[in-house]
Amino acid sequence: MPKQHIDTVFVHTALGNDTSATLNLEIALNAFFKPMTVHVELASVQDDKTVALGPIAINSQETTHIFQVASVQLWSLDTPNLYYLRLKEESGELLKEIRFGFRRIEVVRDGIFLNGERIKIRGLNRHQSYPYAGYAMPKSAQVLDEDILKWELGVNSVRTSHYPQSHHFVDRCDELGLLVFMEIPGWQHIGDSEWQSIAVNQVSEMVVQYRNHPSIFLWGVRINESQDNTEFYTATNKKVHELDPTRVTGGVRYTRKSELLEDVYTFNDFYHSGDNAGIQPKKKVTSNRNAPYLVTEFNGHMYPTKSFDDEGHRLEHALRHARVLDALYESNEVLGGLCICVSAKRKACP
Structure with a gap:
């Protein structure tokens, strides 16, 4: 980066x-940035139509600016319209470019509303490790995974289990219209006070890096499947709400009646075994029935299935997923569910 930069x-x-909207910019400068005039432009990704929002004076390390935009195209699952915000010097040199979308996401007890339209979460968990290559995969592979999720598997959401994932993947979620549940790295273990301090810093890094992605609707601020820890998770929730007051928090657990410090009670429900109900009733799981409730894992490893298994086995595998999906859609108390787990192009879920 140059010595003086945004x-x-x-x-x-x-x-x-x-069709109007308000655009809020929160700008943070590096320590060497000198006061200057910055020109702000808004450009549609779809047709490259550019509108000058006007010059702004930047004379402090942190500054907020608000613009009124007369007409915008909304970001949604079916029409994921995107925009560029460009900050330029008076000479025209580009200082910063941010891609984002205009949309309103409300997560309440009765459902998730995107631009006022209620949707039911129907998604998958994703690991970005690949056979023989691990995490070292280029943009083309990350993008292909998103295309598979959207067009072949027919989901409308994905959970980045259990760590922030490639910007290439999340960029593609923005482009195709796929909601993202983004969470901090970790699995069950909670360390000492120094470990927890590092985890809170990782929450900050995650939010600041990814908060301009319109696809992200939920921040995961709890170590996946960990036990309750009031002080630690009070700190992670507080950090998210300081850095991004526009989104809600969740924290994936596998214990029922767990302490709820997040905005959404998120729970791994592996209750279905083939001849019983698809999911457990909300009242038996949550410690706060007034809070929104999302099933974050189901099926998957509970009935291991390969493409070369016999037809009867594969059929029962598909029916188990259908039964859980039926139960998710039937209940008005559940925001939806995300199956565990799709890893690269090895599809564990039909």
Whole structure:
């Protein structure tokens, strides 16, 4: 980076009653940045139509600016319209470019509403490790995974289990219209106070890096399948709400009636075994029935199935997923569910 540069820009929006919107910019500068005039432009990714929002004076390390935009195209699952926000010097040199979308996501007890339309989460967990290559995969492979999720598997959401994943993948989620549940790295283990301090820092890094992605609707601030820890998870939730007040938090657990410090009660429900109910009733799982409730894992390893298994085995595997999906869609108390797990192009879920 040049010695004088814009450190971060957080773009968040509020929709009007018509096609108008409010655009909020939170700009943080590096320590060497000198006061200057910056020109702000808004450009549609779809047609490259550019609108000058006006010059702004930047004369402090952190500054907030608000613009009114007369007409915008919304980001949604079916029409994922995107925009570029460009900050330029008076000479025209580009200082910063952010891609984002105009949308309103509300997560409440009765459901998830995207631009006022209720949706049911129907998704998968994803690991980004690949056979023989691990995590060292290029943009083309990351993008292909998203295409498979969207067009072959027919989901509308994905959980980045259990760590932030490639920007190439999340960029593609923005482009194709796939909701993302992004969470911090970890699995069951909680370390000492120094370990927890590092984890809180990782929460900050995750939010600041990814918060301009319109596809992200939920931040995971709890170590996957860990035990309750009031002090630790109070700190992780507080950090997210400081850095991004526009989204809600969740924390994946496998214990029922767990302490709820997050906004959404997220739970791994492996209850279905073939001849019983698809999911457990919310009242038997949550410690707060007034909180939104999301099933974050189901099936998967509970009934291991390979493509070369006999037809009867593969059929029962598919029926188990169908039964859980039926139960998720039938219940008005559940936001939806994410199956465990799809890893690279080895599809564990039909």
